[in-house]
Amino acid sequence: MNRIDRRFDTLKSNRRTGLIPFVTAGDPAPEHTVALMHALVDAGADVIELGVPFSDPMADGPVIQHASERAIAKGVGLADVLGWVSTFRQRDADTPVVLMGYLNPVEIRGYERFAAEAVEAGVDGVLLVDCPLEESAVLAPLKAAGLRQILLAAPTTAPARMAQLCGAAEGFLYYVSFAGITGAGRLSTSDIAARVAGIRSRAKAPVAVGFGVRDAQSARDIAGFADAVVIGSALVERLAGAERADEIADRAKAFLQPIRTALDAR
Amino acid sequence: MSQDFHRWPDAHGRFGDFGGQYVAETLMAPIAELTEAYLRLREDPEFLAELDRDLKYYVGRPSPIYHAEGLSRHVGGAQILLKREDLNHTGAHKINNTIGQALVAKRMGKPRVIAETGAGQHGVASATVAARFGLKCVVYMGAVDIERQKINVYRMKLLGAEVVPVTSGSKTLKDALNEAMRDWVTNVADTFYIIGTVAGPHPYPMMVRDFNAIVGREAREQMLEQYGRLPDAITACVGGGSNAIGLFHAFLNDANVRIVGAEAAGEGIATGHHAASLAAGRPGVLHGNRTYVLCDDNGQITETHSVSAGLDYPGVGPEHAFLKDAGRAEYVGITDDEALEAFHLLARTEGILAALESSHAVAQAIKLAREMPKDQLVLCNLSGRGDKDVHTIAAREGVQV
Numbered sequence: 303m304n305r306i307d308r309r310f311d312t313l314k315s316n317r318r319t320g321l322i323p324f325v326t327a328g329d330p331a332p333e334h335t336v337a338l339m340h341a342l343v344d345a346g347a348d349v350i351e352l353g354v355p356f357s358d359p360m361a362d363g364p365v366i367q368h369a370s371e372r373a374i375a376k377g378v379g380l381a382d383v384l385g386w387v388s389t390f391r392q393r394d395a396d397t398p399v400v401l402m403g404y405l406n407p408v409e410i411r412g413y414e415r416f417a418a419e420a421v422e423a424g425v426d427g428v429l430l431v432d433c434p435l436e437e438s439a440v441l442a443p444l445k446a447a448g449l450r451q452i453l454l455a456a457p458t459t460a461p462a463r464m465a466q467l468c469g470a471a472e473g474f475l476y477y478v479s480f481a482g483i484t485g486a487g488r489l490s491t492s493d494i495a496a497r498v499a500g501i502r503s504r505a506k507a508p509v510a511v512g513f514g515v516r517d518a519q520s521a522r523d524i525a526g527f528a529d530a531v532v533i534g535s536a537l538v539e540r541l542a543g544a545e546r547a548d549e550i551a552d553r554a555k556a557f558l559q560p561i562r563t564a565l566d567a568r
Numbered sequence: 569m570s571q572d573f574h575r576w577p578d579a580h581g582r583f584g585d586f587g588g589q590y591v592a593e594t595l596m597a598p599i600a601e602l603t604e605a606y607l608r609l610r611e612d613p614e615f616l617a618e619l620d621r622d623l624k625y626y627v628g629r630p631s632p633i634y635h636a637e638g639l640s641r642h643v644g645g646a647q648i649l650l651k652r653e654d655l656n657h658t659g660a661h662k663i664n665n666t667i668g669q670a671l672v673a674k675r676m677g678k679p680r681v682i683a684e685t686g687a688g689q690h691g692v693a694s695a696t697v698a699a700r701f702g703l704k705c706v707v708y709m710g711a712v713d714i715e716r717q718k719i720n721v722y723r724m725k726l727l728g729a730e731v732v733p734v735t736s737g738s739k740t741l742k743d744a745l746n747e748a749m750r751d752w753v754t755n756v757a758d759t760f761y762i763i764g765t766v767a768g769p770h771p772y773p774m775m776v777r778d779f780n781a782i783v784g785r786e787a788r789e790q791m792l793e794q795y796g797r798l799p800d801a802i803t804a805c806v807g808g809g810s811n812a813i814g815l816f817h818a819f820l821n822d823a824n825v826r827i828v829g830a831e832a833a834g835e836g837i838a839t840g841h842h843a844a845s846l847a848a849g850r851p852g853v854l855h856g857n858r859t860y861v862l863c864d865d866n867g868q869i870t871e872t873h874s875v876s877a878g879l880d881y882p883g884v885g886p887e888h889a890f891l892k893d894a895g896r897a898e899y900v901g902i903t904d905d906e907a908l909e910a911f912h913l914l915a916r917t918e919g920i921l922a923a924l925e926s927s928h929a930v931a932q933a934i935k936l937a938r939e940m941p942k943d944q945l946v947l948c949n950l951s952g953r954g955d956k957d958v959h960t961i962a963a964r965e966g967v968q969v
Contacts, residue, residue, distance in 0.1 A: 357868040358742060358854060360749045361592035367736055379866030405590060405853040407867030432590045432853065436580065454593035458756065463596065478594060 305398035305426045306450055306473040309348055310508045310529065319565045320530030321346050321521075322510055323537050323558060324402060326353040326369035327386060328378030334547040335386045341551035343397050346562030348530065349474075351429065354383050354403030361431045365535040369542065380407045380416075384423040391424035400452055400473070402429040405440075413440060417447035427452050427473045435470055452476055455501060457494075464501065471507035474530060479511050491523040498527050518564035525565045533561065573820035573896060576887065581770020584893065586886035589769040591856045595749070598756040603771045605676050610778060615675065622667050623782065626700065627657045629664075631783075633790045633947070638917035639934075646940035648933050649799065650920075650950040651787050651815060660923065660952030661780060661811040662693035666762055668779030670697035673760035680704040680755070683762045684748040686713055686741030686807070687878035687925070688720025689952060690764030695729035703760075705729040708747045710740040713877050720956055738871045741881050745855055765808025766885030769856030773885050780814025787947060788818045795945060801826040801936050804949035805928040806899060807843065807879035809888045811951035820896060829888060830932035832874035833901025843872035845884040846892050846899035859886040875904035875964065876924035876957070902928040910934060911954065911961065923952035924960065 313320045323342050327335055342350055355373040359366060387399050401420065408416050408430065420428070427450035433441065434454075441451055450473030455464060457479070467475065479494045494511065502509045511524045512532025521531045540557045544550040576583045581603075589599060609615045623629040631652045640648045653661040666683075673681050681703045685691030691707040698705030707724055711733045714721050724731050737743040745768075752761040766773045766780075791798055802819055804812035806829040819825045834842035842848065845860045852861035854869060862870045862882040874880045891897040902910075907924060910931035914920050922930055926949070933948035940946065954961075962969045 355868075357737065357863075358746055360746050360855070361594065361753070363750070364736070371737065374868055379868070381866070406861070406863060406869070409852050409858075410850070410863060410865065410867035431592050432856070434589065434591065434593055434596055436596075437588050437590055456592075456594040456597070458594055458597035460597055460600070467593075 304448060304450055304473070305396065306349060306400070309398050310474065313348060313529065319525040319528065319568065320348040320510065321558065321562055321565055322349045322351055322512070322530050322532040323347050324351040324353060324532060324534035325541065326355060326366060326373055326538055327383040328355060328373030328376060329369040329538070330372070330541050330544045330550060332373065332376050332378050332382065334550050336389045337547045338550050338554060339386070339390045340393065341554045342558065343394060345555040345558035347397065347558065349398045349400060351400045351402045351532065351534070352383060352387065354380055354401050354407055356404040356407060359404060363535060365539050369538045380411055384419050384425070387425050388423040398426040399424065400427040400429055401425055403431065405430050405433045413443040417443040417449060420444070420449060421447045426450060429454070429476060435467060454478055457497065465504065468501060468504040469506060471505045474508045474510045475501065475505045476532065477501060477509055477511045479514055494524070495527045502529070518560040521561045522564040522568060525568050531565065576890065577770060577774050581774065583773070583887045583890035585851070586858050586889040587770055587773055588858055589856060590853045590858065591769045592753070594753045595769070598752065599769055606672060606771050606775050609672055609675060615671065619668055619671055622671070623664065627663050627667060628655065629782065630786045630790070631655050633787060633794060636918050639914060640937065642913065642917050643934050643937045645937040646800065646942065646944040646946045648937050649945055649947045651783060651947060653783060653811065653949060653951045654920070654922065654926065654953035658693050658696050659955065660689045660693065661783060661814060661949070662689045662764060663696065664782055664814065665764065665776050665779040665810060666690070666693040666697045669760070669762040669775070670701050670703060673703060673762070674701055676760060678758055678760035680706070680759045681762050682706045682708065682748050682751050682759055683764060684708045684741065684744035685764060686710070686744070686880055687876065687956065688713065688717040688724070689878055689956070691729070691731070692720050692723050692727070694762050694764070695724040695727035698729060699727045706751065707731050708734050708744040708751070710738070710744050711735045712739040713741065713744070716877055716960065717956065719959070741877070742855070742869065765810045766813050766887060767808045767855055767857060767859065767883055773857065773887055776810050777813045777817060777887060780810050781817045783811065783814035783949065784816060784818030787815060791947065798822055798825050799947035800940065800944040801828060802947045803828045803830060803929050803932045803936060805830045805879060805925050805951060806846065806884060806888060807832065807881045807925065808883070809885035811949050813885060813887055815949040816891070816897060827891070827897040828932060828936060829897055829899040830902045830928040831899055832876060832879035832928060833903045834873040834875070836903055837901050841873040842901065843874045843880050843882065844901045845882060846888060847901045851889070854883040857886045859883050859889040860892070875907060875960070876928065878923070878925040879928065900932065902931045906931040908961065908964070920950070921954035921958070922950055923954045924957045926951045927954070
């Protein structure tokens with residue numbers, strides 16, 4: 303059984319809301335990425351979303367774009383990211399890891415080759431932002447290798463299309479609660495609640511909500527109606543500039559633990 | 569050549585293996601809305617009549633085909649004919665597209681238009697039509713390009729547009745495109761994104777091609793009228809590829825017409841400092857479509873170089889990628905030096921200052937003509953005028969203006 307499915311089963315039976323932090327691989331320090339991943343787990347992460355740096359992250363806001371640029375400037379590429387997951391797996395066999403990024407690095411590496419390497423490294427799923435359902439045929443080798451394709455749904459997604467996404471969902475369905483780019487703006491909780499309730503009743507996989515979650519309060523608001531909460535830009539922003547492994551781990555924990563507590567106190 | 573090249577793209581926006589809609593979920597709805605609107609409008613006689621009126625009375629179409637006798641004599645080969653897109657209002661082919669998209673925006677009830685620009689030509693063309701149709705206009709432009717193209721930045725401001733400098737990435741066209749996409753995702757309700765080239769997600773490569781295809785349609789008729797036959801070869805410069813596909817499209821099914829695109833080889837393809845995506849790139853995914861891109865082994869898009877800002881783009885329209893793989897068109901590199909030499913030669917033999925972009929096409933036309941007999945015809949798209957580049961050329965040649 304795929305680690306993502308197993309983790310969401312456990313969350314469901316324990317009646318807990320999942321916590322999914324996103325970090326950009328290689329930022330703030332490439333050599334401490336694996337330590338950061340372990341720190342995320344220590345702080346209560348249920349699934350790790352690991353961003354694969356890309357030079358042209360069209361759907362991301364400035365925070366994640368700058369994290370990508372910093373990592374690329376230090377020479378971070380897809381091979382490094384796979385290597386870090388593999389190292390992470392030596393000490394953590396259970397926490398699911400989803401690689402989040404854009405299609406071109408995977409396309410250039412080759413779909414077959416990437417699928418084999420990712421599974422070998424211990425990756426469980428991919429969220430390729432610029433690969434919507436309509437273009438997903440190219441991901442057949444990834445699916446055949448057992449990787450879950452995490453799909454996005456948005457407030458702008460039309461009803462007929464939402465039904466399609468719900469039917470095709472696997473691993474988890476990632477609902478972006480804001481129509482804009484990552485990390486932008488404020489969200490209206492009641493509006494999201496109503497939409498997510500509708501999606502959850504139809505989706506063939508759990509529903510995680512993200513884009514705009516910044517703190518314990520906004521996480522708690524979402525926890526009432528989502529299977530998991532994704533936290534990205536706010537965490538990446540908090541980590542930026544940290545240099546030593548302990549400093550990075552401390553910042554990650556200081557930021558995530560109150561959110562974990564808020565989710566569990568619900 | 570049995571295939572009908574006019575049947576592309578298919579219903580999914582694909583040109584063979586290229587094109588498509590590789591965008592984030594948040595963009596799927598606006599793209600679907602645009603596709604639906606455009607597919608309706610491209611068959612709407614009223615819309616097409618309105619477009620034709622503006623192309624005639626505002627842009628000044630048709631643009632002539634001019635026999636460059638002086639240049640042809642100097643080269644000593646085939647006769648070089650120029651399709652004079654530089655004579656359009658605003659001085660380039662870009663307005664063919666922006667007029668079309670602004671009319672689509674108007675019909676869709678969007679009061680605000682945004683655009684990305686490299687050399688500033690598309691920004692000026694967008695600001696122009698926004699003023700013409702009373703639309704609010706925001707133009708994203710790389711900070712490096714703003715520095716290179718100060719006159720065009722000022723022109724846009726004179727036309728009432730807001731120019732937003734983009735300081736991320738390489739601070740050039742591709743980064744401006746990323747930023748404009750972000751604006752669109754955030755403001756889809758009232759905003760229409762005028763993409764300036766035949767790239768981006770479907771329907772843009774098709775729509776921008778359709779609006780520029782007037783160039784080739786006119787040229788084909790003019791050739792038959794003025795010369796009683798089609799040209800033996802046609803050529804145009806290729807950055808994103810909108811003026812090139814505009815000229816090429818009407819000739820794709822004319823198997824005897826050789827089609828050659830001139831990409832920016834910068835300091836030479838071997839140096840790595842160039843923007844020749846088709847000649848030196850590989851298939852990948854960028855800015856919403858699968859096409860040839862310039863990237864490293866990690867899939868990171870690489871920074872490009874060309875003396876001409878308008879060709880300085882690491883991708884290319886998917887239809888060109890398709891035509892290359894199908895063997896219907898050839899794509900070759902023209903270096904900065906070759907383009908500049910062609911610029912000067914055209915200026916002295918014909919009294920025409922070509923844009924640096926178009927000078928790449930002129931250089932290619934000269935190469936083709938040199939190898940062909942005197943009674944053959946090479947048609948070259950002179951896509952824009954060179955006034956905007958005078959300072960760049962002077963600076964490069966160490967001249968104080």
